[in-house]
Amino acid sequence: MLEVKDLKVAAENGPVILDGVSLDVEEGEIVAVVGPNGSGKSTLAKTIMGCSGYEVLEGDVLLDGESVIDLPIHERARRGLTLAWQDPARFEGLTVGEYVSVGAKDEEWAKECLYRVGLDPKEYWDRECGENLSGGERKRVELAAVMAMKPRVAVLDEPDAGIDMASMKDLGEIIKTIKDEGAAVLLITHNRDLVEDVADRAYLMLKGEIVDEGDPKRVVQHCLVCGGTEPCPVD
Amino acid sequence: MSGGLNVDDVFAPTGFHASPDAPRIVVIEDKVVNVKEAEGLEISSETEDGTVRAELRVLPGYEFEEPVHFCVGIPWERGVQRIITRIIVEEGASISLMSHCSFPRAEDVLHEMEAEIILHKDSSLKVTDVHYHGENGVRLRAVYDVDVGPGAEYDSSFKITRGRIGEMEWISRMRVDEGGVVRADAAMKAVDEDVVDVEEVVRLVGENARASLEFKAAAIDGAEVNVVGEISGEADGVRGHVECSEIIKGDGRVSSVPKLRVSHPGARLTHEAALGTIERKEVETLMARGLTEEEAVDLLVEAMLRG
Numbered sequence: 225m226l227e228v229k230d231l232k233v234a235a236e237n238g239p240v241i242l243d244g245v246s247l248d249v250e251e252g253e254i255v256a257v258v259g260p261n262g263s264g265k266s267t268l269a270k271t272i273m274g275c276s277g278y279e280v281l282e283g284d285v286l287l288d289g290e291s292v293i294d295l296p297i298h299e300r301a302r303r304g305l306t307l308a309w310q311d312p313a314r315f316e317g318l319t320v321g322e323y324v325s326v327g328a329k330d331e332e333w334a335k336e337c338l339y340r341v342g343l344d345p346k347e348y349w350d351r352e353c354g355e356n357l358s359g360g361e362r363k364r365v366e367l368a369a370v371m372a373m374k375p376r377v378a379v380l381d382e383p384d385a386g387i388d389m390a391s392m393k394d395l396g397e398i399i400k401t402i403k404d405e406g407a408a409v410l411l412i413t414h415n416r417d418l419v420e421d422v423a424d425r426a427y428l429m430l431k432g433e434i435v436d437e438g439d440p441k442r443v444v445q446h447c448l449v450c451g452g453t454e455p456c457p458v459d
Numbered sequence: 460m461s462g463g464l465n466v467d468d469v470f471a472p473t474g475f476h477a478s479p480d481a482p483r484i485v486v487i488e489d490k491v492v493n494v495k496e497a498e499g500l501e502i503s504s505e506t507e508d509g510t511v512r513a514e515l516r517v518l519p520g521y522e523f524e525e526p527v528h529f530c531v532g533i534p535w536e537r538g539v540q541r542i543i544t545r546i547i548v549e550e551g552a553s554i555s556l557m558s559h560c561s562f563p564r565a566e567d568v569l570h571e572m573e574a575e576i577i578l579h580k581d582s583s584l585k586v587t588d589v590h591y592h593g594e595n596g597v598r599l600r601a602v603y604d605v606d607v608g609p610g611a612e613y614d615s616s617f618k619i620t621r622g623r624i625g626e627m628e629w630i631s632r633m634r635v636d637e638g639g640v641v642r643a644d645a646a647m648k649a650v651d652e653d654v655v656d657v658e659e660v661v662r663l664v665g666e667n668a669r670a671s672l673e674f675k676a677a678a679i680d681g682a683e684v685n686v687v688g689e690i691s692g693e694a695d696g697v698r699g700h701v702e703c704s705e706i707i708k709g710d711g712r713v714s715s716v717p718k719l720r721v722s723h724p725g726a727r728l729t730h731e732a733a734l735g736t737i738e739r740k741e742v743e744t745l746m747a748r749g750l751t752e753e754e755a756v757d758l759l760v761e762a763m764l765r766g
């Protein structure tokens with residue numbers, strides 16, 4: 225479904241951030257990427273989507289076996305790829321309803337998606353996306369906007385950041401809903417429980433490289449114990 | 460109607476949908492093609508040397524809840540429209556004016572408007588002015604002189620957010636007497652070679668007079684928007700506020716000059732300005748939901764101008 229091949233990426237006029245990153249996500253899978261702060265996870269997410277600010281030096285991103293590396297963001301989106309940002313945009317003046325509706329087939333479905341991420345559309349539909357949503361609410365709106373698109377590949381960059389502990393269980397359900405609606409999911413997170421709860425496989429990223437891949441429990445342990453620098457202690 | 464011209468079609472891009480009974484005056488190029496008065500509302504007009512002169516007078520105490528339509532425009536590619544208008548709202552009267560200015564096919568169009576507006580004691584006028592200048596824009600010069608009498612209220616809302624603007628020069632001078640109120644807002648989207656100069660000046664001359672000016676503008680890809688909002692507080696207890704929010708995209712340019720003058724110790728005036736660019740991340744997020752870059756920018760600008 226999604227294939228990342230030998231990706232080497234630098235910040236525009238800046239240092240190399242990703243070096244030789246390869247991974248894949250199959251249909252119906254939830255695949256986690258874990259790794260310490262600054263290891264390059266968000267850079268990977270944004271490069272997959274085609275965002276500005278980075279330069280692809282080598283490698284490729286394929287969707288259903290076809291390269292999308294030269295396509296602009298919206299063309300990738302129209303082929304079923306989308307991204308939930310780690311720190312979602314604020315959209316001064318735009319309402320929650322308008323934002324979630326952008327990729328939705330109709331208003332009813334957009335409302336349903338809000339409902340599924342735990343936001344009552346009656347309360348949230350006409351609210352502004354800007355300053356007056358809390359961080360956690362913005363993350364939920366972001367997930368609703370992704371869900372509304374019924375994507376075929378959804379890259380979720382730390383959807384758990386800023387979500388309270390009590391809601392974490394819901395978050396697993398939300399991610400599974402996105403999958404059940406037809407998406408293969410690439411889930412970037414620091415949350416061990418979330419990975420163990422929903423992921424089928426996991427990758428460990430360190431300093432811009434993939435250093436481990438496999439069973440989510442094991443990879444997460446590996447990450448937690450040594451940050452990926454040592455051979456896996458839980459093997 | 461004139462020569463098979465459908466007035467409703469000409470003004471549709473500005474949201475015009477009046478019932479046939481609604482009082483109105485419709486000016487196409489240099490001809491007044493339709494006038495409908497109502498009890499308490501007198502409308503007179505004449506054309507001289509290509510200039511249309513129109514006067515609207517609301518008689519004392521008459522209150523109009525439904526809007527009166529003032530439609531001006533040129534439905535063809537080329538033309539000149541010069542209008543000199545006087546609007547008089549007599550004591551205690553109130554009226555809401557929907558002004559539609561439409562030049563849907565303009566290629567070479569000049570529109571000049573001079574308006575004198577007189578609000579007598581305790582009267583009120585609300586003007587909603589929606590413009591559409593087609594895909595090429597027009598040359599527009601408008602000068603408003605507004606006299607807001609004691610206890611009177613003047614609400615003005617100007618909007619051009621679709622298509623091109625062209626070259627626009629807009630000057631509005633307002634004088635507010637004791638207890639009078641001015642609220643004026645403008646929302647403008649300028650694109651490509653559009654050049655917009657807007658200047659609104661309010662003198663608060665009577666005690667406790669109030670004014671608020673609000674400008675929202677977007678300058679996209681080479682367009683230029685310059686805004687001057689000036690309030691002068693000349694009497695005790697007057698209050699005034701100027702607010703500007705402007706954004707640019709690409710090599711658009713904006714400038715905003717709030718000018719506040721105080722010549723009475725009991726006056727209080729404030730201003731706020733926020734100038735910035737459309738955030739790349741916002742555009743890219745909307746693109747990740749399937750919008751093209753242009754569609755994304757349009758949606759963001761629309762939200763900002765409305766918000």
Ligand SMILES: Nc1ncnc2c1ncn2[C@@H]1O[C@H](COP(=O)(O)OP(=O)(O)OP(=O)(O)O)[C@@H](O)[C@H]1O
Pocket residue numbers: 235236238239241259260261262263264265266267268277310
């Ligand atoms: N535009 C840029 N210019 C220069 N350096 C950048 C740029 N973007 C990212 N970096 C650097 O690249 C590295 C990887 O950043 P990235 O945001 O991808 O990390 P991350 O794994 O998502 O971290 P976190 O867990 O904190 O979200 C960091 O050291 C960061 O400072």
Ligand SMILES: [Mg+2]
Pocket residue numbers: 265266267310381
């Ligand atoms: Mg990150």
